[in-house]
Amino acid sequence: MRKFALITVICITIVISGSAFSELPLDHLVAYWSFDKGKGGSAKDIVNGIKAQIKDANWVTGKYGKALEFDGQASFALVPEDVEELKNFPDGFTLEAWIMIKGPIDEYSAVVVRKHPEYTLEVRNDMLARATVNGMWGGEWLVGKTKLQPETWYHLALTCDADARRLYISGKKENEKAGVVLKPSSQPLGIGKNVSQDVYFFPGIIDEVKIWNIALTTDQLQESMKGGEPGPGAVEPTDKLSTIWAEIKQ
Structure with missing residues (x-):
């Protein structure tokens, strides 16, 4: 019901305004952790209410609104196993996040795993x-x-479907390989660390984590990553789509 209301309000606004966001397939957005709650020991995504449990991360100013800062040693957020909306993506998927690195990286640091x-x-x-x-x-x-x-700040994105796998940095495609169909899974989702073991923690800020159940095009991805025009530091959302999402979360 909440997802339907979210999509309805956004679509009505887009029709009225003629916004470029009409190109975004919003009915395929399955999770969006904006972290704009800005407090507490968990964060819910604003599409389906999927809860990420937070361990020792700090709430800070993010790319847009609030975000989570991880210490690179022990802090992370974890979405538990068996979340129905995240189990299967037969038609492809897209994973997005804004990040800011603030410390040294050992071998590698997980953003979303x-x-x-x-x-x-x-x-x-x-x-x-x-x-x-x-x-x-x-x-x-x-x-x-x-x-x-x-x-x-950098926007990282991975898209995947049967046609291609692509890696984007701040809206620019930087690598592409042959496509595959993502295997179904009921495993946990880690933000800021590897979930197989307690290693590869991320030293910095992660914001605006989104998961779609299709592979976004380059144009769609460039629209999705927008959240307003940033000033000297982080800013509140100012574009039409981000403003609507922010208002619905209140």
Whole structure:
């Protein structure tokens, strides 16, 4: 019911305003952790109410609104196993997050990881982002080209369907490989750490985590990552879609 109300309000507004967000397939958005609650020991996504339990992370100013800062040693957020909306993506999927690195990375640091062998989005110690699905390691990693800088916001995204797997950095496609169908899974989802074991913690801020049950196009992804025009620091959402989401969460 909440998801239906969210989509209805957004679609009505888009029809009235003629917004470019009409290109976004909002009925395929299955989870969106904005972290704008800004307090407490858990965070619910605003589409289906999927709860992520937070361990030792700090609430801070994010890319848009609030976010979670992780210490790179022990803090993380965890979505438990057996969440129905996250079990199966036969038609493809998209994973997005805004990140800011604020500390050293050992071997690599997990941004968002579904327990092996499903999918992972992470940053290596050479400051290159990488991603994979279905436990496809070795030469099957999607490795970015942009060397990420500390204290700088980047939007990371992984898209996957039967046609292609793609890695994007701040809306620009940086790697592409042959497509696959994502294997079904009921495993936990980790934000800021590996979920198979207590390693590979992320040292920095993670914001605006979204999961879609289709592979967004480049244009759609560039629309989805927008949350307003940032000033010197983080800002509140100002574009039409982000404003509506923010109002519904109140």
